[in-house]
Amino acid sequence: MLGRLIHYGADAMLFSTFLAGxxxxxxxxxxxxxxxxxxxxxxxxxxxxxxxxxxxSGTDATP
Known part of the structure; x- marks a missing residue:
């Protein structure tokens, strides 16, 4: 259960980072x-x- 929650959280952050890109x-x-x-x-x-x-933070591209 905890592993699945962590996985979904990581996926959500990846998607948010994708939208930022x-x-x-x-x-x-x-x-x-x-x-x-x-x-x-x-x-x-x-x-x-x-x-x-x-x-x-990952690309060091500050606005």
């Missing part, structure tokens, strides 16, 4: 402003921000 290369990004629920919006912003942090 797309954002850096093309400028395309999910439209977070369309989320009306403040708790969900905050979670998505933190999730995408963590992906950008990982991408920047």
């Amino acid at each position: 797309i954002k850096r290369q093309t400028g395309l990004a999910p439209d977070v402003d369309r989320i009306s629920e403040p708790t969900t919006k905050g979670f998505v912003e933190k999730y995408l921000g963590l992906g950008e942090f990982i991408f920047d």
Whole structure:
């Protein structure tokens, strides 16, 4: 059970990092402003921000 949870967490971070790479290369990004629920919006912003942090750390590409 714990192994599967760790695996899903790693997959989620890989996907977030992938989205950050797309954002850096093309400028395309999910439209977070369309989320009306403040708790969900905050979670998505933190999730995408963590992906950008990982991408920047891995590529040493600071904006």
